Amino acid sequence: MFILEAVGSFVLRILETWGGFIILLFQTLKQCKRIPRMRYVLQQMAHLGVDTLPIVMLTMLFTGMVVTLQTVTEFIKFGAQSTIGGVVTIAVGRELGPVLVGVVAAGRVGAAITAELSTMKVTEQIDALEVMATNPIRYLVVPRLIACMVMLPLLVVFGDVIGSFGGWVIANYYDVSSFMYMQSINSFVVIHDFTGGLIKAVVFGSIIAIIGCYYGLNAGNGAEGVGKAATKSVVDAIMAIFFFNCFLSLLLYR
Amino acid sequence: MLIKLIDVNKSFKDYKVLKNINLSINKGETLAIIGASGSGKSTLLKLMIGLERPSSGQVWIKNEDIAKLNEEELDKVRLNMGMVFQYSALFDSMTVADNVAFGLREHSSLTEAEIGHIVEEKLNTVGLKDFANYMPNELSGGMKKRVSLARAIAFEPEIILYDEPTSGLDPVMAGKIDKLIKYTQEKMHVTSVVVTHDMDSAYYIADRIAMIYEGEIIALEDAHAIKTSSDKRVQEFINGGRII
Numbered sequence: 001m002f003i004l005e006a007v008g009s010f011v012l013r014i015l016e017t018w019g020g021f022i023i024l025l026f027q028t029l030k031q032c033k034r035i036p037r038m039r040y041v042l043q044q045m046a047h048l049g050v051d052t053l054p055i056v057m058l059t060m061l062f063t064g065m066v067v068t069l070q071t072v073t074e075f076i077k078f079g080a081q082s083t084i085g086g087v088v089t090i091a092v093g094r095e096l097g098p099v100l101v102g103v104v105a106a107g108r109v110g111a112a113i114t115a116e117l118s119t120m121k122v123t124e125q126i127d128a129l130e131v132m133a134t135n136p137i138r139y140l141v142v143p144r145l146i147a148c149m150v151m152l153p154l155l156v157v158f159g160d161v162i163g164s165f166g167g168w169v170i171a172n173y174y175d176v177s178s179f180m181y182m183q184s185i186n187s188f189v190v191i192h193d194f195t196g197g198l199i200k201a202v203v204f205g206s207i208i209a210i211i212g213c214y215y216g217l218n219a220g221n222g223a224e225g226v227g228k229a230a231t232k233s234v235v236d237a238i239m240a241i242f243f244f245n246c247f248l249s250l251l252l253y254r
Numbered sequence: 255m256l257i258k259l260i261d262v263n264k265s266f267k268d269y270k271v272l273k274n275i276n277l278s279i280n281k282g283e284t285l286a287i288i289g290a291s292g293s294g295k296s297t298l299l300k301l302m303i304g305l306e307r308p309s310s311g312q313v314w315i316k317n318e319d320i321a322k323l324n325e326e327e328l329d330k331v332r333l334n335m336g337m338v339f340q341y342s343a344l345f346d347s348m349t350v351a352d353n354v355a356f357g358l359r360e361h362s363s364l365t366e367a368e369i370g371h372i373v374e375e376k377l378n379t380v381g382l383k384d385f386a387n388y389m390p391n392e393l394s395g396g397m398k399k400r401v402s403l404a405r406a407i408a409f410e411p412e413i414i415l416y417d418e419p420t421s422g423l424d425p426v427m428a429g430k431i432d433k434l435i436k437y438t439q440e441k442m443h444v445t446s447v448v449v450t451h452d453m454d455s456a457y458y459i460a461d462r463i464a465m466i467y468e469g470e471i472i473a474l475e476d477a478h479a480i481k482t483s484s485d486k487r488v489q490e491f492i493n494g495g496r497i498i
Contacts, residue, residue: 124343127305131337132357132405133329 017236024137024214025206028145031138040143048109048144049151053158059104060159063096064088064166072174081174085181086188088167089160093193094253097160099245102204105152106237110212113144114233117216118226126217136217145209152205153198160194196252203248204241211237255314256281256413256445257302262311264297271297273469275311281412284439284446286460288453290491293466295449296340299415302447303335304328315413333361336406340417342398344390350377350401351386357409376404380434396427403434407442414438416448420455428455435459453492457481465491 068088075084117140120126129136164185171181212233219229257279264272271294279285287295300306301313304320312319315331323331344353354373358364364372377383380400390398399419406414416435420428432455439446439459450456456463457477465473465480465488473480473488483489 119346123346124339124341125345127300128337128339128343128345130305131303131332131335132360132409133332134356134360135325135329 020218021210021214024141024217025210027137028141028210028213031135031142034138036138036142036146040139041146044143044147045151048105048112048147049155052105052108052151052155055108056101056104056155056159057162059100060092060097060163061166063100064092064163065170067091067096067163068167068170072171072176076174076176081171081176082180083184083188084171084176085164085167085184087184088171089164089185089189090193092163092167093160093189093197095197095245095249097156097163098197098200098204099241101152101156101159101201102208102241102245103238105148105155105204106208106241107234109148110208110233110237111230113209113212114216114219114230115226117213118219118229121217121219122221122225141209141213141217144213145206148205148209149202150205152208153201156197156201157194160197192252196248199252200245200248203244207240207244208237211240255279256283256316257447258312258314259298259301260312260314262301262308262313264294264301264306265309271469272301272308275471277464277471277474279445279447281445282439282443283461284435284448284459286448286450286456286463287466288450288456288463288491289466291451294469295466296417298466299337299417299447299449302413303332303337303415333409334411335413335415336409336411337415338399338402338406338417338419340419340421342390342395342402344398344401344405346390348390349386350382350388350390350393353390353401354404354408356405361409372408373404376408377401379407379437380404381430394427396423396430399423399427399431400434403431403438407438407444410442411444413445413447416446416450418449418451420450420452428452431455432458467491 068084071087072081072084075081075087117126126136129139168178168181172178215229215233219225255278257277259275259277262272262275263270275298287298289295297306301308302315304323308321311321313321315335318327318331320328320331345356348356351373354376355369358369358372373386374383377386380403382397382400382404385393385397390401393401419431419435423431435446435448436459438444446459448456448459460477462474462476463480464471467487473483473485475483480488480492
């Protein structure tokens with residue numbers, strides 16, 4: 001009986017949380033009917049997107065290098081070194097780019113959104129917005145959602161390029177020529193390998209923004225509440241990214 | 255009547271915070287609400303501006319029962335109201351000037367030059383003209399309260415609500431805030447509701463004082479009547495627990 005109760009309350013908690021995400025998403029879309037001030041959106045784009053670029057570049061550079069490092073010797077053994085550029089670039093474009101950029105952004109951007117909004121909540125700044133007849137969802141959530149949906153695909157573009165570049169560096173070290181590497185990219189990679197990744201990035205961007213804002217707007221009181229909200233936001237966003245990535249891969253690349 | 259509460263009850267889960275509150279506040283009047291911590295003063299203030307909804311009863315602001323309004327309709331009522339929060343609630347990512355200009359930028363079609371002029375005038379009123387470009391974290395508690403007041407009066411509202419405006423301030427700064435509240439009331443003819451623990455402040459600024467005890471209004475009188483009240487609970491509160 002105790003186990004059944006525990007399972008039941010766990011399921012109810014998950015449903016309540018996801019219900020909260022979905023309600024916030026619809027409330028945010030409803031507020032989008034009024035065009036948000038571009039100044040706020042651009043501020044968020046700079047804050048959430050541009051500042052995340054260095055960590056995305058580093059992550060994807062090393063990921064491209066490691067993927068090549070792990071595969072190049074096997075490919076050479078089977079005389080398939082002429083395909084290494086295409087394989088690495090497809091892996092980066094379809095999966096590694098969007099997922100890893102999503103995870104990095106969930107850690108950096110999602111946590112930042114939650115920490116900022118939850119601090120605003122505990123210091124009554126969100127009440128102050130409401131008192132000044134400003135809808136907090138329109139003022140705080142809409143610009144962050146737009147910024148994440150626009151900036152995450154851009155970060156993925158940079159990540160894909162730098163990931164493929166990392167692969168080229170290692171392939172070169174193993175005597176795979178630049179010409180062969182590029183030739184294999186030209187032969188194997190199609191535009192859908194990248195566009196599919198970009199579609200994923202748009203979805204991941206909205207997941208990060210909505211989950212980050214939800215936990216920020218519903219944070220408990222005090223410093224402990226802010227810390228807990230930030231942790232939950234990052235964990236839930238990463239789990240959601242992996243979950244949705246599975247479905248999107250099925251949908252986009254079947 | 256500018257503000258009228260009829261049979262208002264408010265509960266959080268099973269805990270009744272406010273019980274059957276009936277209160278009328280006249281245009282241009284300053285009402286101080288006193289009471290012990292946790293007696294429901296701040297909740298009452300939040301009900302008046304729609305940050306909380308009553309569990310039952312009516313909250314009339316001018317001709318609207320705000321308990322029945324949706325958020326968009328409520329926002330129209332709120333444009334006519336300002337609030338000074340207990341911990342100021344300044345937007346910490348904006349300068350002092352941007353904080354004061356916020357409502358004007360969001361809800362008016364004024365040019366930046368016109369907004370700048372109003373911001374300067376309001377900051378001058380609260381004696382912080384030279385601090386326009388400071389960030390809130392560079393200000394003292396008293397200065398933050400004054401910026402919060404400048405922000406509340408920027409839109410020239412008819413009603414201003416104050417949540418413990420002098421708490422945590424030294425007596426000199428508390429006196430300055432009291433003078434500003436009085437000055438705002440006299441110059442702009444606003445209706446003010448001030449939640450406070452500070453009896454000197456309440457006697458100085460208020461036309462009437464309401465005392466809340468365990469969620470109920472047990473006294474609603476002018477300062478002299480409150481001082482001479484025969485109610486033991488009132489005497490205990492105003493004398494800081496030292497009944498004479």
